[in-house]
Structure formats: structure tokens, C-alpha cells
Amino acid sequence: MVRGKPAAAGQGPTIRANDPWIASAGKYHQLLSPEKRSRLSSIASVVRFRKGAEIYRQGCSANAVFSIVSGVVKAYKTRPDGEEHIAEFLFPDDLFGLPEEGKYANSTKALTAVTAFQIPVVALRSQLSKDAALEFHVICKLCQELRQAQQHSFLLARRQALSKVAMFLQLIERLQAARGERTTDIYLPMNRSDIGEYVGMSLEAVSRAFRGLSARGIIKCQDRRHLKITDRSALEAISV
Amino acid sequence: MVRGKPAAAGQGPTIRANDPWIASAGKYHQLLSPEKRSRLSSIASVVRFRKGAEIYRQGCSANAVFSIVSGVVKAYKTRPDGEEHIAEFLFPDDLFGLPEEGKYANSTKALTAVTAFQIPVVALRSQLSKDAALEFHVICKLCQELRQAQQHSFLLARRQALSKVAMFLQLIERLQAARGERTTDIYLPMNRSDIGEYVGMSLEAVSRAFRGLSARGIIKCQDRRHLKITDRSALEAISV
DNA sequence: CGTTTAATTGAGGAAAGTCAAGTGAAGTGG
DNA sequence: CCACTTCACTTGACTTTCCTCAATTAAACG
Numbered sequence: 001m002v003r004g005k006p007a008a009a010g011q012g013p014t015i016r017a018n019d020p021w022i023a024s025a026g027k028y029h030q031l032l033s034p035e036k037r038s039r040l041s042s043i044a045s046v047v048r049f050r051k052g053a054e055i056y057r058q059g060c061s062a063n064a065v066f067s068i069v070s071g072v073v074k075a076y077k078t079r080p081d082g083e084e085h086i087a088e089f090l091f092p093d094d095l096f097g098l099p100e101e102g103k104y105a106n107s108t109k110a111l112t113a114v115t116a117f118q119i120p121v122v123a124l125r126s127q128l129s130k131d132a133a134l135e136f137h138v139i140c141k142l143c144q145e146l147r148q149a150q151q152h153s154f155l156l157a158r159r160q161a162l163s164k165v166a167m168f169l170q171l172i173e174r175l176q177a178a179r180g181e182r183t184t185d186i187y188l189p190m191n192r193s194d195i196g197e198y199v200g201m202s203l204e205a206v207s208r209a210f211r212g213l214s215a216r217g218i219i220k221c222q223d224r225r226h227l228k229i230t231d232r233s234a235l236e237a238i239s240v
Numbered sequence: 241m242v243r244g245k246p247a248a249a250g251q252g253p254t255i256r257a258n259d260p261w262i263a264s265a266g267k268y269h270q271l272l273s274p275e276k277r278s279r280l281s282s283i284a285s286v287v288r289f290r291k292g293a294e295i296y297r298q299g300c301s302a303n304a305v306f307s308i309v310s311g312v313v314k315a316y317k318t319r320p321d322g323e324e325h326i327a328e329f330l331f332p333d334d335l336f337g338l339p340e341e342g343k344y345a346n347s348t349k350a351l352t353a354v355t356a357f358q359i360p361v362v363a364l365r366s367q368l369s370k371d372a373a374l375e376f377h378v379i380c381k382l383c384q385e386l387r388q389a390q391q392h393s394f395l396l397a398r399r400q401a402l403s404k405v406a407m408f409l410q411l412i413e414r415l416q417a418a419r420g421e422r423t424t425d426i427y428l429p430m431n432r433s434d435i436g437e438y439v440g441m442s443l444e445a446v447s448r449a450f451r452g453l454s455a456r457g458i459i460k461c462q463d464r465r466h467l468k469i470t471d472r473s474a475l476e477a478i479s480v
Numbered sequence: 481c482g483t484t485t486a487a488t489t490g491a492g493g494a495a496a497g498t499c500a501a502g503t504g505a506a507g508t509g510g
Numbered sequence: 511c512c513a514c515t516t517c518a519c520t521t522g523a524c525t526t527t528c529c530t531c532a533a534t535t536a537a538a539c540g
Contacts, residue, residue, distance in 0.1 A: 021302065021361055023342045062261065077394060080480050085397045087390045100387050102263045121261055128376065135375040136368060142382035147340050149389035150327045154317060156396035157325045157440035159497075161528070192487060200397035202529055207488055224487070224537080240320050399529080401496065432519065442497055447520055464505085464519075 012041025013067035013117040016093030016179075017141040028144075028178045030093075031137040043123035049110040058107040062099030064118045068092050071114030072189040075106040076197065086198040088148065089190065091175060095141055111189050156200045164199040165209035166239035169219070169229070188225045213238075252281030253307035253357040256333030256419075257381040268384075268418045270333075271377040283363035289350040298347040302339030304358045308332050311354030312429040315346040316437065326438040328388065329430065331415060335381055351429050396440045404439040405449035406479035409459070409469070428465045453478075 015031045018024045032040070046069075049055055055066065058077060073090040087106050090096050096108060128135050155167045169186060177183050188195070196203040210227075213219045218234045221227045229235055255271045258264045272280070286309075289295055295306070298317060313330040327346050330336050336348060368375050395407045409426060417423050428435070436443040453459045458474045461467045469475055 018341070020339050021342055021365070026341075085394055087393060098383055098386075099260050100383070101258070101266075102261055105387055105390065125261070128379075129372055132369055132372040132375055135372055135379065138379055139368075139375060139382065142379065142386060143338055143340070146338075146382060146386050146389055147345055149386055149393060150345065152393050153327060153389060153396055154325055156393055157437075159440075159527080197397075200399075203487080204489085204530085205528060208528090211488080399495085443519080444498085444521085445496060448496090451520080 012037035012039070013044055013119060014093045015067070015095060015137045015141050017137070017144045019140055020143040026174065026178060027180070028093075031140060032134075036131075036134065040119070040127065041117070043127060044117040044119045047116055047118045049114040049116070051110055051113055053110045053114075055108040055110060055114075056097065056104050058105065059103050062097060062102060062104045062121065064120050065095060065097035065124060067117040067119065068094050068096075069115040069117065071116075072111040073108050073114060074111055074190065074194060075108050077106055084197050085200075086194060088145075088152070089198070091179065093179070095138075095145075098142075111194070152198075161201055161205050161209045162212050162238055163240070164201060165195075165206060165213065166218075166235050168195065168199050169213075169227075170235065170239055173229070184228065185222070186227050186229065188227070192224075252277035252279070253284050253359060254333045255307070255335060255377045255381050257377070257384045259380055260383040266414065266418060267420070268333075271380060272374075276371075276374065280359070280367065281357070283367060284357040284359045287356055287358045289354040289356070291350055291353055293350045293354075295348040295350060295354075296337065296344050298345065299343050302337060302342060302344045302361065304360050305335060305337035305364060307357040307359065308334050308336075309355040309357065311356075312351040313348050313354060314351055314430065314434060315348050317346055324437050325440075326434060328385075328392065329438070331419065333419070335378075335385075338382075351434070392438075401441055401445050401449045402452050402478055403480070404441060405435075405446060405453065406458075406475050408435065408439050409467075410475065410479055413469070424468065425462070426467050426469065428467070432464075 013032075014037060016028045017031060018028055044067075047066075049071075055073065056062075068090055070092055073094075073096065074086050075088050075090060075096060076084050076086045078084050089111075090108075097104065099105060128138070151171065155164055155171070158164050158167065172188065173183055173186050176186065190198075192203045192206050196206045199206070201209075210219070210221060213235075214221055216231075216234065216238075218229070218231045218238065219227050220230050253272075254277065256268045257271060258268055284307075287306075289311075295313065296302075308330055310332055313334075313336065314326050315328050315330060315336060316324050316326045318324050329351075330348075337344065339345060368378070391411065395404055395411070398404050398407065412428065413423055413426050416426065430438075432446045433443045436446045439446070441449075450459070450461060453475075454461055456471075456474065458469070458471045458478065459467050460470050
């Protein structure tokens with residue numbers, strides 16, 4: 001297990017999500033009050049991972065959950081033939097490491113340098129049982145995760161490569177907007193191969209799809225990780 | 241809104257799921273005590289839907305959540321071109337109708353005759369805020385839903401038609417087992433078109449895949465909705 | 481500046497989609 | 511109870527799309 005330092009006082013894990021029963025115009029909010037955060041920080045520790053580091057492996061006993069402070073993480077499953085399928089990309093304020101049958105359901109790897117809070121399961125559970133409001137925040141976060149997973153299925157069910165990639169770009173942009181970042185540019189923290197493993201296509205097909213969207217004047221690639229949407233209505237039409 | 245009768249005393253909505261941090265060998269448990277159930281029944285009403293009836297539509301204001309007593313429901317999204325994508329199949333003891341931004345995230349339709357508890361959101365929320373244990377059960381159920389959604393994505397990312405259908409059959413069988421039903425036969429409560437919309441293929445391809453699995457001696461179709469798995473190891477090999 | 485890794489591009493083939501016709505099952509009404 | 515209608519499913523022929531493999535180019539890194 002990774003060993004971290006105790007969390008600094010005055011800051012602590014965050015949950016960024018929304019009450020699913022209340023409209024919020026696509027913007028996520030910080031659900032935890034400063035007091036709650038510092039109370040959680042007393043049971044959490046700060047851990048760091050360098051780019052490419054594995055955080056935990058699918059099937060291992062789940063002793064802790066994580067809350068991202070900075071950086072991007074991928075959660076993925078590996079097939080017996082070695083092929084990987086990415087289940088989700090995780091960004092700051094996301095929660096991950098919730099298990100299934102006591103074991104991690106996916107493997108996770110840092111796509112960039114990552115700083116996170118690590119919260120031991122036993123401490124988290126005792127905190128949850130004492131704090132109904134905290135539990136409700138976790139419910140909100142899980143609803144959000146569930147919607148994102150369903151959105152992912154919706155994307156994967158598309159047959160056209162251009163549609164898949166168009167939906168993927170909209171998804172990344174929506175997440176950027178929900179975090180309150182600027183959306184003039186879209187930043188892709190993952191490589192083409194990761195995108196392919198997320199949208200269910202070969203990396204060559206991803207590359208061709210980017211080219212196809214560029215050729216139609218729908219996007220403009222600044223470099224391999226930065227692009228602009230130049231024709232939003234066409235992007236929406238193609239992603240249908 | 242559908243108008244139902246008040247729930248009978250002594251019975252009430254159920255949540256069937258597992259504590260994700262505890263191993264339970266794939267079997268789901270009833271999380272609510274009889275007292276909890278009857279307390280919930282006082283805020284719930286019983287509603288019935290005939291086969292094919294729409295329960296609610298995506299985008300409508302989410303005033304109630306539902307807990308299935310008997311029958312099967314599909315949750316789906318409709319694309320502008322009229323094509324449908326099924327996000328999940330819902331069975332007895334499943335919970336559905338949790339919203340996103342105050343609105344239902346999917347449309348739902350009864351695949352068979354359905355009996356369900358309908359729980360108004362305001363009553364549910366006040367109950368949740370008073371009952372940390374109930375909230376924890378909802379967290380367990382949401383974790384389970386999230387894993388199923390990720391499983392669905394995993395299935396959809398497969399390229400081979402036979403693999404998709406093989407995984408689908410394993411999924412249905414696993415659900416049958418988790419509900420405690422016999423698994424000598426697999427019963428499919430949905431038609432080929434629904435299967436196609438769930439696994440992301442045309443219904444013709446679904447038909448051919450069933451034929452392909454039969455021809456290989458992996459399954460044996462009794463009729464269109466009942467089949468047996470005759471070569472389990474081959475099924476697992478093909479669903480990889 | 482050279483080496484390694486990531487991404488692009490091209491050609492050929494396999495697989496599933498589409499369209500259309502045909503078969504089987506279920507339900508309806510006389 | 512049986513002929514008829516309807517719907518669900520199957521099957522076949524053809525087309526499209528993406529995957530695979532291989533070669534090339536571009537970017538990142540020591």
C-alpha cells in the first residue's frame with residue numbers, strides 16, 4: 001500500500017457533484033463545507049503518483065478510496081488477450097476506488113502526475129454512519145458517476161467512428177465546463193490509444209476520425225492535445 | 241402522473257444489493273428490515289403497468305422514484321433519428337427513476353406486466369435525511385448499478401457479435417442467479433430488437449449470433465425466449 | 481543530435497449493417 | 511375451432527465501414 005503524509009489542516013477531500021433532484025445548469029458544486037473537509041482530512045492522507053504509475057489493480061482488496069486533488073486518472077479493465085478497455089477518466093474532485101465484493105472493480109493508472117487524498121475504508125465507513133449529510137453527498141456523486149457511465153454506453157453503442165469521436169469531444173468539453181475551466185480550447189490529457197480504448201475503436205480509426213472532423217471544418221487541431229471546436233452545430237449534428 | 245393505492249401494511253419497497261466492501265459470492269441480499277420496509281410503505285403507493293406501457297419519459301420532471309415488485313422494465317434513450325438505445329434492464333427489487341438535474345435521465349417502459357412501489361421524491365428525501373442506514377443502502381444499490389453500467393460499457397466495446405451476445409447471456413444468467421432463481425434455463429424477457437438495442441447491433445446480427453452459438457453447440461434454444469447453456473467453458477472463452 | 485515513442489497514412493480484407501424476401505408464431509374474429 | 515392477420519424473427523445478397531498490417535512521419539526525450 002502507498003504510504004502518504006497526514007493531510008494538512010484546513011483542507012481536505014472534496015466531493016464535487018450536484019443534488020440530482022435540483023437543476024444546476026450543468027455546473028458542479030463543491031458539496032462539502034470547510035468544517036466537513038477538515039474533519040475528513042483528519043482521517044485522510046495525501047498521496048502522489050507520477051505519470052504512468054499504477055494506483056491499484058483490479059481484484060485487489062479495496063482498503064482505501066481516493067479523492068483527486070490534481071491530475072487525471074484512467075480506470076480500466078484488461079482482457080485476457082491483453083487488450084484494455086477504459087471505463088472512465090477521473091479528474092480533480094472525483095472519487096474513485098469504490099469496490100465490488102470487497103475488491104477493486106477496475107485497475108487505475110495516473111495519466112499525468114496525480115495528487116490525491118487516500119481515505120482508509122474503515123475510517124470512511126465510521127464517518128459515513130455518523131454523518132447523514134455526508135452520505136447524501138456520496139449518493140449525489142454516485143448518481144453523477146452512473147449518468148456518466150450510461151453516457152459512455154450511449155457513446156459506445158454508436159456505429160460511426162465520427163459520431164463516437166464527436167460525442168467524446170463533447171463529453172470532455174462538458175467535463176471541462178463543469179469544473180469551471182475555460183472551453184475555448186479542449187485539452188485532451190490522454191493519448192490516441194487511450195481515446196480508442198475508451199470509445200471502442202482502433203487508434204488508427206481515432207486518428208482518421210480527427211482528420212475527418214478537421215477536413216469538414218468542425219474542429220481545428222492546434223497540436224495533438226489541444227483543439228478548438230469551429231462548427232458546434234455540425235458537431236452536434238454528427239454526434240447524434 | 242400515475243395514481244396508485246397506498247401500500248399494504250407489513251410490506252414495502254425493497255432494496256436488493258450488497259455492501260460493496262463485503263464479499264458475498266455474487267448473491268444479492270435484502271438490505272431493508274421489515275420495520276424499515278413498512279415505514280417506507282407508508283410513504284409509497286403501489287402502481288401497475290401493463291406490458292408495453294410507458295412509465296415515464298426522459299426529460300420529464302422527476303417527482304417519484306420506483307421500486308419494482310414484479311416484472312421487467314427497460315430504461316432507454318431515443319436518438320433524434322428515432323433509433324433507441326437501451327441503458328439497462330430492471331428487475332424485481334431494482335430501484336429506478338433517480339434523476340439528473342431534476343429530470344428523468346432515461347425513458348422507461350414495461351416489458352412485461354409490472355407492479356412497483358412509487359415513492360414521491362419529497363417524502364423519500366425527508367426519510368433519507370433522517371435515516372443514515374437507509375442512505376447507506378442506497379449507496380450500496382448505486383454502487384451495484386454503477387458496476388452494471390460499467391459492465392455494459394465493457395460489453396459494448398467488444399467488436400465481435402458473438403462475444404457481445406455471449407457476454408449478454410452471461411449477464412442475464414448472473415442476474416438470474418443473484419435473484420436466487422434457477423439457472424438451468426436462461427429466460428429472456430425481451431425480444432431480439434431490445435437485445436440489439438442493448439448490445440449495440442442490428443436485430444439481424446443478434447439473430448445470426450444466436451444461430452452461431454447454437455451451431456457451435458454452445459447454447460441450445462428451446463424457444464425464442466428460453467435457452468440452455470450447453471458448453472459453459474466455450475461461452476466464457478468466446479465472451480472474452 | 482540520435483533514439484524511442486506516438487501518431488498518421490495507405491492498402492486489403494473481414495465483419496457487421498442494410499435492404500428485401502420469406503418463415504414461423506401468436507393472437508383475432510368469424 | 512379454424513382461417514386470417516399481424517408481428518417477430520430468420521435468412522440471403524450486397525454494401526459499407528472499420529480493423530489489421532505495414533510503412534512513414536512527427537514529436538518527445540535523453
